[in-house]
Every structure is written in C-alpha cells, then in structure tokens.
Amino acid sequence: MGLTQPQTDIIKATVPILAEHGVSITTEFYKNMLTENPSLYKVFNIANQVTGHQQRALAGAVYAYAANIENLSVLGPAIETIVHKHCSLYIQPADYEIVAKYLLQAMKIVLGDACTEAVLDAWGAAYWQLADVLIAHERALYQSTDGWTDWRDFRIVRKVVESTEITSFYLEPVDGGKLPTYNPGQYISVQIEVPSLGGGQMQARQYSLSDVPGKSHYRISVKRDLWVDSSSTGKASPGHVSNALHDTKNEGDVIRVSHPFGEFFLSADEQQASTPLVLLSAGVGLTPMVSMLNTITSTTPTSKKRKVHFIHCARSLASLAFKPHVSNIAKKYPNVATTYFLSNSPASEAKTAGSNTRTGRMSLSALDARKDLYIDTPETKYFICGPSGFMKDMEAALLELGVAQGNIKMELFGTGGIPAGAAGAAAARAAAKKKQAATGGGAAGGVCPLHVAGFAAVGAGVGLGLYGKGNGVVEGRWWQAVGFGAAAVGVLAVVWGTLRRC
Ligand SMILES: Cc1cc2nc3c(=O)[nH]c(=O)nc-3n(C[C@H](O)[C@H](O)[C@H](O)COP(=O)(O)OP(=O)(O)OC[C@H]3O[C@@H](n4cnc5c(N)ncnc54)[C@H](O)[C@@H]3O)c2cc1C
Numbered sequence: 001m002g003l004t005q006p007q008t009d010i011i012k013a014t015v016p017i018l019a020e021h022g023v024s025i026t027t028e029f030y031k032n033m034l035t036e037n038p039s040l041y042k043v044f045n046i047a048n049q050v051t052g053h054q055q056r057a058l059a060g061a062v063y064a065y066a067a068n069i070e071n072l073s074v075l076g077p078a079i080e081t082i083v084h085k086h087c088s089l090y091i092q093p094a095d096y097e098i099v100a101k102y103l104l105q106a107m108k109i110v111l112g113d114a115c116t117e118a119v120l121d122a123w124g125a126a127y128w129q130l131a132d133v134l135i136a137h138e139r140a141l142y143q144s145t146d147g148w149t150d151w152r153d154f155r156i157v158r159k160v161v162e163s164t165e166i167t168s169f170y171l172e173p174v175d176g177g178k179l180p181t182y183n184p185g186q187y188i189s190v191q192i193e194v195p196s197l198g199g200g201q202m203q204a205r206q207y208s209l210s211d212v213p214g215k216s217h218y219r220i221s222v223k224r225d226l227w228v229d230s231s232s233t234g235k236a237s238p239g240h241v242s243n244a245l246h247d248t249k250n251e252g253d254v255i256r257v258s259h260p261f262g263e264f265f266l267s268a269d270e271q272q273a274s275t276p277l278v279l280l281s282a283g284v285g286l287t288p289m290v291s292m293l294n295t296i297t298s299t300t301p302t303s304k305k306r307k308v309h310f311i312h313c314a315r316s317l318a319s320l321a322f323k324p325h326v327s328n329i330a331k332k333y334p335n336v337a338t339t340y341f342l343s344n345s346p347a348s349e350a351k352t353a354g355s356n357t358r359t360g361r362m363s364l365s366a367l368d369a370r371k372d373l374y375i376d377t378p379e380t381k382y383f384i385c386g387p388s389g390f391m392k393d394m395e396a397a398l399l400e401l402g403v404a405q406g407n408i409k410m411e412l413f414g415t416g417g418i419p420a421g422a423a424g425a426a427a428a429r430a431a432a433k434k435k436q437a438a439t440g441g442g443a444a445g446g447v448c449p450l451h452v453a454g455f456a457a458v459g460a461g462v463g464l465g466l467y468g469k470g471n472g473v474v475e476g477r478w479w480q481a482v483g484f485g486a487a488a489v490g491v492l493a494v495v496w497g498t499l500r501r502c
C-alpha cells in the first residue's frame, strides 16, 4: 500500500533532518542490530562497519529515498545495485523485519523528541514501501537462478599465483552439478571463516569471475589486501578475507559460494556486437576485463574483426597479472590491442616489457583518441574498473573527448558508490567546447552564464547521478536522485539561456 498524503508530507519534511543526522542514525542502527544479532556478521562486512562505509551507504540510500519519495522511478539503477548485492548474500524477506525494528529504534534514539509518533508511523510506512520493492526484485532474481537459492559448497581445484599480489582460485561445485552461465563482468560472493577474527567468524566478500562462462569451474582472482593505516594508528589492517584466502585456502579445501550476480557486464548482445570495445582497468580491476576479453575472443563469431583495446595499469611488472595470457590473445587476434602502464616502475622496466608498455599512471592523453580509443565510432563501449579515483579520472577524460555517458560503464570493488567529481566538470567543458565549435564562438567574452551554469549542473548532475558508485565519501547510486535533480535544474537553465539567445 502506498503512503498517505500526510505521511508523504512528513517524509519530505524530514529530508533536512536526514541530511544532518542520517549517518548518526545508521551508525546507531548497525551498532544495536549487530550487537543483538551477531549471526548477521556472516553477511555484513566487518571492515565496512569499522571504516563507516556501510553506515554512509545506508544513510545515502535512506536520504535519496526520502528526497525522491514522490518520484521513485529515479532510484531504479540504485535499486538494481542493492538487489544484486543482497541476493549474492542471500538476504531473505524475514531479514527486513529485523532491519525495520532497529532502524526505527535508531531514529527514535538519535532524534529524541523530534521523532514523534506521527514521524515514526510515516517512516514505518515508508520503510515497508521501499522494503517491498527490494523484496519483490530480490524474489524475481532468486527465481532466475534455476533453484540455486542458497550458499553452495565449492572445492578449490586449482590455486594459481598470477602475480606478486593476485592469486586465482578455480572452483568446482562439490555436488557435481552443472554451473549456470553468467555474463562476463559479473561476480560471486564467497563466504569463509576468517581465523584472524577468532571464534569461527565467517565473512563474505564479492569476487568478479575472471574467466569465460560455460566451463565446469568458476575462476576468481584475488588480490591480497595488505593496506596499512598510517594516517591514524599507523597499524597494518590487512584485509580479512583476501588474506585468509591466500594464506589458509588451498587445493582440496571447500568454500561457500553464491550464484553469479551483478549489473556490470557485457550483455549477450554486447558480446555479439561488432562495435569497438575499450577495457580500462587498474590493479585487480582487471578481473572482469579478462573475463570479457576471454569471452569475446573465444565464443563469438565477431571476435576476429571487432576492435578491442585492453588498457591496464599495474604498479610494476611483478604485480601485473595475466600478462602472458593477454599477450597470447593479442598475438592470435590482430584486432586486439594491448597497452600497459606501470605506475611505480623505472622507465627501464617498461622498456624491457615492450613497445606497448609505458611508465607512469594511466593517462588517456598519452593515447591516440581515434586509433586507440576509437572515438570516431560513437557506439564504442568503455568499461572501467579500478580504484574510484582512477575511474573518475578515466570517465572525465572520456567525457572530455566527447564520449556519451551512456557508453561508459564502471564497477567499484566496494560498497556505496563512486564519489562524484571531475566527471561533471569534464562533461560541462566538453559541452561548452561543442557549443563554441558549433557557433564558431571565440573566447570567454561571449559565454552566457546561464549556459555555463546549466551545462555545469547537467554535467555534475548526470555525473553524480549515473556514476555515483563510491567509496563512502559520497554515497552511491542513491546520489543519482540528487544528481538528476541538479541535471533537471541545469536543463532548465540551458533552455532559458537558449531562449534568451545568449
Ligand atoms: C562487485 C565486486 C567485485 C569484486 N571483485 C574482486 C576481484 O575480482 N578480485 C579482488 O581481489 N577483489 C574484488 N573485490 C573486492 C573484494 O570483495 C574485497 O573487498 C577485497 O578482497 C578486500 O577484502 P578483505 O576482506 O581482504 O579486506 P577487508 O577486511 O574487507 O578490508 C577492506 C579494507 O579496509 C581496511 N580495514 C580493515 N579493517 C580496518 C580497520 N580496523 N581500520 C582501518 N582499516 C581497516 C583493510 O586494510 C582493507 O584495505 C570485489 C568487490 C566487489 C564489490
């Protein structure tokens, strides 16, 4: 049942309160829910709790929901991300009761007297309206998995070191059953015991499938996360699951695995298409790209003709995974180009690696936009995966070259979305350049402030909206709600500017 008008009005009235207290509410919520239901730690990521990423992701989601309570359609892509993540962790309808209890309780604790019975009633109704949407989407997704609706035991049949940082695990189902296919780019969740946490504590993480679908095994390729928190405590906080996989899981061991999920992938149509493809990755972000490359070069008839550029940045040759494999593909398929950037290596190392290897961080300006990035073909698709700063830089550079936003897809190996940033400004600059070229206009003297503000708002809004997959500084695709709002204002400003012929 939908909300009544008075309930809707209350939700709208609480938007500024959520902007101020949202993270306090979700922090209180997680603290109480996880303390009183410790078994939930099996699915909640302990590190995302400690770093606050998950608290900020949920606060962003709740805020965007309230801000768009009368226009929920804008939340579509954000809902997809949540639903795929939830399904990969086997979240069930009954779990929503638990979240409802602790979320409303946290609102009351944090907001105190301001949280009247009427506010609680409105938020109870609003929560269930959203929960029902998620539950319905999740039910549909579970029904598409051919009966694989819970964690399934997989045996590690091969463990292969791919570089100093990355190791691959080949996984076969213990039940000997068939493996469903997936779209290259999708991920599975893996659930294992983490000895460093003690008490038999299980944790779950997502890993992109790094090989071609249709085999009798799945393959994941995991980077050992050795991050050191020098800013605050100076202590090392090695990642729980990646280190446990590297150090304690060996051939013959059994781990729990989910059905493949995820919305960053090369669709069946895109696999068959003949349009060019640019795969941009940094670090372990190459795993979905290797899956895409393997798929299009092994299964599709267009694979010998279609232009593909695999562009990757690693710290050094030693940390670069899959180089011999990708080089063999490039040798076999002249239509496949490869370029490597080594961000932390001397020029001599890059030189010995070959003419397609450069030193320094990945920079698209070091490449030829037409020959290397195929920008003359407007249908060219660009897939980006790596740290959020890297993805924002690549996105901004592509937008600046005039690539359409709809042709850029990105995946963050984390929770809560990519922080908005340079992309909006790049879109604004690209739009301004186009306008200048179209009108033959000269320098800044003739620039209309309404157009500038409008394009900036559209750029920032669409950038924020479409690509708000972040690291928790700005929370997730939920920001697309905010983004589309800004974009709408921007469009109005541009239209008004045009009507004024400035
Ligand atoms: C869709 C998706 C696909 C992915 N695909 C891959 C893939 O193909 N390969 C891959 O290797 N990874 C992939 N990941 C990332 C993966 O899921 C894990 O996030 C990664 O392996 C790190 O997990 P961990 O348990 O080792 O680290 P965690 O324990 O989750 O720690 C994460 C970070 O938080 C820091 N941290 C932990 N505790 C503290 C603390 N107390 N204080 C401060 N900082 C702390 C850690 O140092 C670390 O840097 C993917 C993620 C997603 C969402």
Ligand code: HEM
Pocket: 040, 043, 044, 045, 048, 049, 054, 057, 058, 061, 062, 081, 082, 085, 086, 089, 091, 092, 095, 096, 097, 098, 099, 127, 130, 131, 134, 414, 415, 416, 417, 476
């Ligand atoms: C209306 C209710 C809910 C909302 C709005 C919501 C929202 C979110 C969001 C925004 C994310 C981050 C998605 C991403 O960027 O990857 C997320 C992840 C997650 N959610 Fe929910 N969620 C809800 C209900 C639930 C329930 C009922 C459970 C189970 C108890 C649950 C468990 C999780 C878990 C385990 C994750 C992954 C956490 C991590 O990896 O750190 N959620 N949810």
